[in-house]
Amino acid sequence: MLGYDLAASGIGLVLVLLYDGLEQWRGVGALGFLVILAPILAIRHIYGLYRKLQNSGRELLDLMVKAIEARDPYTSGHSVRVATLAKAIAQELKMSGEEVEEVYTAAVLHDVGKIHEEFAPLLRKESKLTPEETALLQTHSVKSAELVGIISSFRGAIQTAVRSHHERWDGGGYPDGLAGEAIPVGARIIMISDTTDAMTTDRPYRKRLPVEAVIAELQKYRATQFDPRLVDLVVNSVTIRRAIAEMQSLAVHTREGVSEGGSMRVQARAMSLLRSRSSWPKIKAF
Ligand SMILES: [Fe+2]
Numbered sequence: 539m540l541g542y543d544l545a546a547s548g549i550g551l552v553l554v555l556l557y558d559g560l561e562q563w564r565g566v567g568a569l570g571f572l573v574i575l576a577p578i579l580a581i582r583h584i585y586g587l588y589r590k591l592q593n594s595g596r597e598l599l600d601l602m603v604k605a606i607e608a609r610d611p612y613t614s615g616h617s618v619r620v621a622t623l624a625k626a627i628a629q630e631l632k633m634s635g636e637e638v639e640e641v642y643t644a645a646v647l648h649d650v651g652k653i654h655e656e657f658a659p660l661l662r663k664e665s666k667l668t669p670e671e672t673a674l675l676q677t678h679s680v681k682s683a684e685l686v687g688i689i690s691s692f693r694g695a696i697q698t699a700v701r702s703h704h705e706r707w708d709g710g711g712y713p714d715g716l717a718g719e720a721i722p723v724g725a726r727i728i729m730i731s732d733t734t735d736a737m738t739t740d741r742p743y744r745k746r747l748p749v750e751a752v753i754a755e756l757q758k759y760r761a762t763q764f765d766p767r768l769v770d771l772v773v774n775s776v777t778i779r780r781a782i783a784e785m786q787s788l789a790v791h792t793r794e795g796v797s798e799g800g801s802m803r804v805q806a807r808a809m810s811l812l813r814s815r816s817s818w819p820k821i822k823a824f
Pocket residue numbers: 648649678679703704
């Protein structure tokens with residue numbers, strides 16, 4: 539807003555000079571001058587509304603992420619860590635500023651579909667999932683893409699990256715069995731960032747791995763699970779390796795800190811916000 543105000547001040551100054559310098563403007567008078575200023579004020583108002591919409595959209599996303607993480611306390615902070623690493627990789631790939639932001643947003647929202655009620659018992663289950671449960675949980679990427687598509691500005695690159703974030707380079711992933719370059723680059727970046735974060739975080743069934751062990755795992759699955767170019771980039775980039783080390787130090791285990799009541803309140807608030815958008819389609823599982 540400050541930047542706009544400064545720019546608007548410059549325009550105002552030019553108008554004052556024009557008014558002062560041009561004889562014909564004197565005939566128009568103060569009313570005419572106001573007519574010229576009105577569009578500037580209107581633009582300022584519209585810009586303010588746009589910023590408010592942007593902020594409320596971002597807050598809604600934050601809330602949705604918190605709702606997912608309330609369901610799955612072992613992954614607290616996961617989405618933001620994945621997004622931070624994904625953004626660093628996208629920047630190392632020299633993607634444009636807009637593309638980097640798309641990758642970041644898709645990475646923040648990649649598991650948002652896990653907010654659906656049907657996944658709750660699976661996410662809290664500590665023993666091994668049955669094949670049927672695994673198949674059900676694997677539908678979360680499609681559910682995530684459906685939710686992301688509710689926001690029109692997220693349709694396109696962000697939505698396809700979310701849908702395909704479990705596709706594997708060798709074609710053995712889901713939901714569509716895409717392979718190689720057919721997988722959207724944003725999805726390939728999320729796949730490697732997501733797996734890296736999972737390895738750098740303590741889980742109930744294993745301790746986090748040291749950075750060198752993480753790198754060895756990424757190399758082991760180069761060109762099978764992961765895009766080989768991305769593995770080479772992660773292995774060889776000092777910036778990315780430093781980002782992984784920072785992720786490891788930031789990863790915290792917060793299962794004890796999330797109460798059932800708190801979790802329900804966050805989810806209820808997310809659902810109420812989603813439903814308050816009258817133009818949005820109804821979401822069955824909500
Ligand atoms: Fe996922």
